[in-house]
Amino acid sequence: MYRKLENQAAETVQAAIDKLKWDMPVEIKFEQPPNPDMGDLATNVAFQLAGNLKKSPADISLIILENLELPPLIDRAETKGPYLNFFINQTRFFQQVFKSVGEEYGQLELQDQSIILEHTSANPNGPLHIGHIRNAIIGDSLSRILRMGGYPLETQYYVNDMGRQIAMIVWGLQNLDYQLDPEKKPDVEMGKLYFQVNQTLKSNPEIKTEIDAILKTYEQEFPPQLEELFKEVVDKCLAGVMETSQRLHIHHDKFVWESRFIREGRVDAILQELAGYTQENEVLYLDLNQFGVEKELILRRSDGTSLYSTRDLAYHEEKAVKADISIDILGSDHKLALEQLSLALELVGCKKPEVI
Template sequence: MYRILEKEAVKALENAVSALGWELLDKIKVEEPPSSDMGDVASSLSFQLAKELKRSPMEITQEILGKIETPSIFEKVESKGPYINFFANNEKFSKLVLEALDDDYGALEPKNTKIMLEHTSANPNGPLHIGHIRNSIIGDSLTRILKKAGYEVETQYYVNDMGRQIAMIVWGLLNPDYVNYEMDEAGKPDHEIGKLYFNVNEVMRAQPELKGEINKILKRYEKGKEEKLGELFKGVVEKCVQGIKVTSERLNVHHDAFVWESTFIKNGDVERILKSLEGRIKTNEVPYLDLEEYGIDKELILARSDGTSLYATRDLAYHLYKSNNSDKMVDILGSDHKLAVKQLSIALEMIGGSAPEVIFYEFITLPEGSMSTRRGVFISVDELMDEAVERATKEIEARRSDLTDNEKAEIAEKIGIGAIRYFIARLSPEKHIVFKWDEALSFERGCASIQYSHARACKLLEKAGISETIDPATVMDWNLEDPAEIELVKIVSKFTTVIEESARINRVHPVAQYAMDLAGAFNKFYKSVPVIGSDKEDLRLLIVDKARITIRNSLELMGIDAPESM
């Protein structure tokens, strides 16, 4: 809704320029000034016109001010040097914002654009671990933002069911005497698969001559003629994916579809792609694409020497499928995939597909010794969540002795999962993250501080006897006086603008920063502005209610629950 101020300012400037007989520009620049002392919207129009009019920006500003008619949404328009600054009429603007804001606040107009967004897609050879979690959280949060921005989004998990890792697990099942590990049927299936995979790796390290067995299994599986072998591959992957789904659900991460890699072998897509590339394929023991003319030294190998397909070729078929069934593709990938994406994008263009938009992220690590639950090859997401909830429980117990054990457990779950998601969402994907518990679970600086502001708003409304959304028609006096309440309404009004911008740049962290700013503004309002019993009680309770909705909706965009009590 903040865009209303910008649009009204632009319209007033266009009318002033026309009244002066000057040629209208394609786009008049307006922005939010760095300080509220400089207004709510500022324009550098005079700088834009200076070159064409061959006059100083100061002179141009004075002429524009002489012709401008102040829109009713503004209290005044004045210059700050050559800049033209618009100051909102707080009474009219707050009424406009608070009357329009409903439970679905933030939802933008439909874009009639379908996006296929792939995220997580971890190999099904064990549980999700800390190396995967940033992918999942960025992908799921961005999906929520894009949907709110009006896009149709289908999220997909690309299941690598044909890789060497799965063949190694199958080999382990076929050769139990070598592996010396029997999976526990009562254990979480992805963890059990991971333990078996680890043991097979140990066998292969000790006896490298056995590695050829894996290639043989892959070749037999790809031919698709052995029903028992196919069932083994399918069973391993299904078990692992089942466990991954449980982990994802607890993390509030969702996928619309799980697309199996083998689909593109079985339906003939990989074979058709190789045929369509025949004129470009070179061979030197293995078929490959020479990409040197595109500035890439490393060739794209399309198959193994024994004729079996590679991940790259199957991924090419998958992306062609996505390209043909969406208006736009978005992939979430680690920064180590940059070369592979360049190769894939060039090959896609060769076969008539479009390149994906890729969000590359840097990796996440834990400080040494910060996890007490396991010392192993990796930290699983399940362990990370358990640790977060355990730490949150201790914090809740120290603060709220009045709660039942069930209430503590429910709140701790929301705080713990929220802490993980927010800590990762708050930074741009280009930045490396060291996960720090004290920061993540901080009630002053972390996600808990945002959740706490929501709980505070709920408590205040409950104390006032309000159990449903307040009708703005009950407010008689719309005059805002306190700077804290004015600032809170203005920050609330910016929510749709933040969603619009986040969707435009495919980034989550602007929403995370907005949520923190909003919570900070609400907490300042809560501490300094009297509500219940004040002569502005109706208006201020309405502000509390609308701030509550906005905080909740901003948290929802990051897959974070908003507790009503903390």
């Protein structure tokens, strides 16, 4: 691009010489002035013309200046004694630079290790909070850096579409007189309903049994009417979350729905793989004391339903198979869950994720 600038400046000087009918060969070369205040390019072409024209180089430079027709990349020209100095039009120059290098400028050669990077993955029961935004920004920034580094990479959003929080909102839709405002952001509306159900649950703890029944029926039977309600809650909330993400220019390549791991039998499969390490006392759990983690990892509730951690194990097992490197962007509140997840994955011979 700099060479193009020099060529334009040289053509401009030559055009002025031709216009003046100074029919003598010259070699127009440029150098960088010692001081930025003196311009970006300087030529001493006047010295080459002085002998034939019988004029001082300073006078010749001034005459050339008066006959210049500046190209778009040159903002202005002026003389400094015998030198003719040019000042770049910075705006146009850098527009041309960015246009010429394109989006792939600086991208390294293709690497041989593929990456799945999961970030944001907020529960679809309300709008994103500052912690989610932190993870989203870090995840999206890292994905751009890794892509420029040549890594084949896919960003994923893990959608918790069958957790207890969703069952609570479904119960709210069925039992509370709450009208969602279609004019407002859907994730905000779902968050308000979720809060209202929580308040109702505090004063009426017996409701927990009804919510548990909804969750159990959904996971074990997937009845169409209930499935439609779960989908409505998740879709609306996710639409609001994506609206927020798009305002930050944050993009996900793929959305992975956790219910798929139940439907496809992947959760049952991971439990089978862990069968030699699990214990059962009303709930099915993994005792991690021998590994230095005091809190056991609950894998299945007493009513037979799975937990987020169980489905997350199946998800991470899939990522480990599909990519050479798996990266999770998590908050500090996931420290214990991450320890438990990593140990469980090691027990089934699966690579644990890199975590930020």
